[in-house]
Amino acid sequence: MATERKHSYAIPCATAFRDRVQALADRRGVNVGDIARSVMLTVPGDMIDAYPDPGEPARDDRETVVLKSGAQAGKPWRRKPRLQVRLPAGQNVTRLRKALAMALALEAGTLRLAVEDARKPARAEVEARSRDEADRLRAMVRTLAFDALPGGVRTRDEALFVLGFPPGARPDADLIKARYRMLAAILHPDSGIGDNARMAQLNEAWGLLRKKA
CATH class of the missing domain: 1.10.287 (Helix Hairpins)
Known part of the structure; x- marks a missing residue:
């Protein structure tokens, strides 16, 4: 069986949002990609797309990282806060961010989903x-x-x-x-x-x- 090829996605987001998602992943003992995948497997895509987007970070919301390679290796660089996930190719970054926002809302109890058995008659x-x-x-x-x-x-x-x-x-x-x-x-x-x-x-x-x- 062919191994599913995965792609690395950088999801730009506010620092507070990033920290909340990472904390959720740590509590669950999983990675951020697992959380996004769980929501996308449970919730129809059109519902995720309709969910409010937490959006990208504000202009003054930046993190400092040290470059590890290239001509600028070792120098600090200010960039947008982000979440890094590895998922199958073809994902949409905005949808991933919305899926993670839904995961936070579900944990907080501000969002509830009714999951129906597909075998159950209408x-x-x-x-x-x-x-x-x-x-x-x-x-x-x-x-x-x-x-x-x-x-x-x-x-x-x-x-x-x-x-x-x-x-x-x-x-x-x-x-x-x-x-x-x-x-x-x-x-x-x-x-x-x-x-x-x-x-x-x-x-x-x-x-x-x-x-x-």
Whole structure:
């Protein structure tokens, strides 16, 4: 596998900005390039480009370095403060500076990112699935629940029918109560799949059986 070729980038920036970024890298035990790369791998490029640029240093913000080679070797030279990073070729210095600014803001808590799993369905898809599921449940309730009695619930047998007991059944009070609660949780209009007419007759059946208990 071919080794990825890296390029050295000098990122001009204010002294205070440089020192904060370097301090962050030291605390994390990484180099400045690692911090910039982490942000660029996490945040879309257009978001980084839209982030405010901390900008280059002011005219009076300079650092003094001693030249190490050439005809001027050993002489002091005043230059713009900078951060030096090594990253794959083709990077944009302004984007690198913005990415580092985002890293500082993230650590300070003044910037928050919501990272979504790419495998997670979009909200519209989830809502559509929920509606489809609710429609299926309503259809099941209409199919499986009792047919509303035309004249309402008038007898014990009709009340037992509404509660789903077979003809001739003689359930005790506890079983009747449990069946009512189970059906009420399904048929109540607030359940999202309920039915007003069936719920009304369920209450009639419950009231009649309680009186005759």
